[in-house]
Amino acid sequence: MSLKLKALTKSIWVFHMAASPCNNCDIEILDLLTPKWDVERFGIQLVGSIRHADAVLVTGSMNRKVRERLKRVLAQAPQPCFVIALGNCSCSMEMFGKSYNQMMCLDEVAEVDAYIAGCPPKPEAMIQGIVALIQAKLAALKK
Amino acid sequence: MADEVITNIKNKFGDAILEVFEKTPRRTYITVNPDTLPDVAEYLYKDLGARFQIASGTHLVDCFEILYHFALDKSDRIVNLRVKLDLEKPSIESCAIRVPATEWIEREMHELLGIEFRNHPDMRHLLLTDDWPEGNYPLRRDWKDWRGGENGNEG
Amino acid sequence: MATKAKTQIIPVGPYHPLQEEPEFFKLHVVGEKVVKLDIEIGYNHRGIEKLAEDLTYDQVPFLVERICGICSTSHPFACVNAIEDVGGHEVPERAKYIRTFVGELERIHSHLLWLGLAGHFLGYNTVWMWAWKYREPVLDLFELITGNRNHYAMFRPGGVRRDIADEDIPTGIRMLDGLLKPLILFRDVALHDPVLQARTKDVGVLTYDDCVELGALGPTSRASGVPWDVRRDHPYAAYDKVDWDVVVTHNGDVFDKVVVRVLEMVECVKICKQCLEKLREVRDGIDANIKEIPPGEGCGHHEAPRGEVFHFCKSDGTNKPVRYKVRAPSFMNVPTNNRACVGYTVSDATITLAAIDPCYCCTERSIVVDAENGNKIMGWKELLTLSQQKTRKLMDKYTSRMDRIWT
Numbered sequence: 152m153s154l155k156l157k158a159l160t161k162s163i164w165v166f167h168m169a170a171s172p173c174n175n176c177d178i179e180i181l182d183l184l185t186p187k188w189d190v191e192r193f194g195i196q197l198v199g200s201i202r203h204a205d206a207v208l209v210t211g212s213m214n215r216k217v218r219e220r221l222k223r224v225l226a227q228a229p230q231p232c233f234v235i236a237l238g239n240c241s242c243s244m245e246m247f248g249k250s251y252n253q254m255m256c257l258d259e260v261a262e263v264d265a266y267i268a269g270c271p272p273k274p275e276a277m278i279q280g281i282v283a284l285i286q287a288k289l290a291a292l293k294k
Numbered sequence: 295m296a297d298e299v300i301t302n303i304k305n306k307f308g309d310a311i312l313e314v315f316e317k318t319p320r321r322t323y324i325t326v327n328p329d330t331l332p333d334v335a336e337y338l339y340k341d342l343g344a345r346f347q348i349a350s351g352t353h354l355v356d357c358f359e360i361l362y363h364f365a366l367d368k369s370d371r372i373v374n375l376r377v378k379l380d381l382e383k384p385s386i387e388s389c390a391i392r393v394p395a396t397e398w399i400e401r402e403m404h405e406l407l408g409i410e411f412r413n414h415p416d417m418r419h420l421l422l423t424d425d426w427p428e429g430n431y432p433l434r435r436d437w438k439d440w441r442g443g444e445n446g447n448e449g
Numbered sequence: 450m451a452t453k454a455k456t457q458i459i460p461v462g463p464y465h466p467l468q469e470e471p472e473f474f475k476l477h478v479v480g481e482k483v484v485k486l487d488i489e490i491g492y493n494h495r496g497i498e499k500l501a502e503d504l505t506y507d508q509v510p511f512l513v514e515r516i517c518g519i520c521s522t523s524h525p526f527a528c529v530n531a532i533e534d535v536g537g538h539e540v541p542e543r544a545k546y547i548r549t550f551v552g553e554l555e556r557i558h559s560h561l562l563w564l565g566l567a568g569h570f571l572g573y574n575t576v577w578m579w580a581w582k583y584r585e586p587v588l589d590l591f592e593l594i595t596g597n598r599n600h601y602a603m604f605r606p607g608g609v610r611r612d613i614a615d616e617d618i619p620t621g622i623r624m625l626d627g628l629l630k631p632l633i634l635f636r637d638v639a640l641h642d643p644v645l646q647a648r649t650k651d652v653g654v655l656t657y658d659d660c661v662e663l664g665a666l667g668p669t670s671r672a673s674g675v676p677w678d679v680r681r682d683h684p685y686a687a688y689d690k691v692d693w694d695v696v697v698t699h700n701g702d703v704f705d706k707v708v709v710r711v712l713e714m715v716e717c718v719k720i721c722k723q724c725l726e727k728l729r730e731v732r733d734g735i736d737a738n739i740k741e742i743p744p745g746e747g748c749g750h751h752e753a754p755r756g757e758v759f760h761f762c763k764s765d766g767t768n769k770p771v772r773y774k775v776r777a778p779s780f781m782n783v784p785t786n787n788r789a790c791v792g793y794t795v796s797d798a799t800i801t802l803a804a805i806d807p808c809y810c811c812t813e814r815s816i817v818v819d820a821e822n823g824n825k826i827m828g829w830k831e832l833l834t835l836s837q838q839k840t841r842k843l844m845d846k847y848t849s850r851m852d853r854i855w856t
Contacts, residue, residue: 173521185578187582214493214494215422215423247500251437252422270600347776348774368682374748422491
């Protein structure tokens with residue numbers, strides 16, 4: 152288990168799951184791949200299927216229609232897989248919590264490993280969040 | 295030129311036009327008899343070349359009100375057709391065949407407000423899930439949250 | 450004797466994770482041709498209209514800003530237009546110029562974003578990287594002026610929340626001048642590249658009549674010869690005080706939609722520079738200080754990058770709206786896919802669906818099914834790969850300038 156976890160800390164493959172977002176966080180995630188930040192040089196890339204992913208970035212406040220599918224998708228993720236709540240909407244439903252089409256917060260559906268707040272979080276904040284997550288997991292490994 | 299539009303509508307539809315309120319030269323609100331609404335809407339779309347923007351349904355204290363917003367781009371004017379529907383059983387003839395752009399918004403008004411659009415070609419859920427309870431209309435003033443639990447997380 | 454059409458089953462690779470449920474776009478195919486399109490929406494429905502009834506007029510622009518992140522200024526723009534229309538409130542000149550400036554800058558960033566995604570769908574990942582690289586200075590300018598790269602919170606009923614300082618104006622003009630060269634490069638290459646033309650000409654054609662019937666908006670309709678542009682037809686803010694042109698083409702195919710958006714970006718730079726120059730002279734304040742909204746109704750609209758955004762507000766004299774209606778342009782544009790995709794090949798589906806510039810999120814949810822038995826043939830990833838492979842084949846056939854310049 153510890154070897155797998157250690158391997159995770161290099162070249163993280165990320166799956167992006169959009170659960171009723173406004174798309175701003177999604178665009179900022181794609182910005183990470185573009186020349187200004189270019190996270191691909193660290194081996195981090197977006198993958199098309201959760202079965203290949205080491206981490207899942209969930210954006211959006213997760214409305215009724217998306218909740219069941221989100222649960223199913225997360226169940227397909229091969230362990231260990233980090234779940235990262237990106238943006239205020241997935242951290243806390245932001246201002247949509249009281250809506251008739253809203254269900255619950257992401258951390259009531261899945262165990263969230265990292266919260267990256269912001270509306271949208273700046274790309275630097277996202278990188279810092281992922282680095283902090285890796286460092287925390289590495290520190291936990293060493294214990 | 296814009297006043298010609300109002301005069302033409304009044305001449306063509308006579309008594310079906312219940313009230314005309316010209317708020318500003320750019321905004322006109324015309325209250326229409328619900329039975330004649332599809333004809334007036336078609337006249338605006340086909341004969342006057344107006345562009346259908348959207349329709350807003352509201353649940354008021356004494357009636358259901360729908361405003362059909364049409365833009366007259368050539369004369370910088372928005373003409374709003376207002377109909378008032380019965381509170382107990384709001385029902386109106388659908389415009390979807392005659393003004394194709396109204397098809398989706400009528401589906402939305404039906405599922406969120408419970409207004410019946412007679413003879414609509416494809417009335418099914420647009421936004422809400424299919425397991426949303428029948429008869430539960432979120433945009434109504436007296437909507438009861440059926441979902442239970444905190445934040446409705448048991449629904 | 451009737452022969453049954455032979456349907457090809459394309460082996461499905463890694464399943465798209467959201468496969469089990471009905472998707473946003475379900476393309477029914479016979480062989481390679483799309484014969485029917487099912488559209489299902491609601492994945493982003495958050496009940497914003499109902500939420501707005503519980504917020505004060507000052508809070509509503511913050512809520513509507515988060516309807517869409519890409520055109521995050523368009524909704525507040527229409528929102529403040531609607532709220533001001535209720536009482537007929539006028540806004541100071543300086544605020545009008547600032548509003549116009551922010552709105553047009555957003556159009557540049559949105560169109561560059563779309564250009565990048567269109568390049569990605571066609572298989573030109575370098576176009577994606579370059580278009581988004583040139584987006585960064587625009588976002589930096591936004592951050593300088595408003596404090597955030599997206600979700601600027603600049604609008605309030607009666608004016609704008611923040612002023613543009615005089616010392617920021619030269620920075621803005623310098624950035625806009627620097628942007629003109631890449632935009633002209635994009636324009637020239639897009640207009641003349643043989644592979645791009647082979648992929649996008651006569652693909653996904655929407656006729657003039659289709660657009661008028663369905664009320665299609667924005668570049669989607671302007672590419673088909675329908676010259677609807679709210680900025681010119683129903684002037685608001687400072688659009689009637691600056692010099693600019695509406696871009697209209699007539700073929701209605703995907704190529705025309707590319708051309709309209711690229712040319713519009715050049716117009717945006719023109720408008721932005723004029724606004725910045727005017728801001729050096731016009732100094733009558735940025736806020737009308739509206740104290741209350743009287744009972745009544747107001748309609749407000751704005752020409753967002755995707756088309757007309759329309760908001761309607763009904764007030765009863767209290768500080769919260771009785772009814773707040775929002776209509777995004779994609780609501781009118783998405784149904785046009787029924788006409789644009791049907792009859793064309795499945796490898797063209799990605800670029801056709803993307804050509805109306807819907808939410809990036811929504812196009813991710815597309816699947817292809819066999820028209821005869823409804824079985825799923827491929828998911829989004831395969832659809833995208835098919836589109837990119839088609840471009841590769843064409844690149845062997847033609848010499849693409851894009852290859853030499855971009856890669």
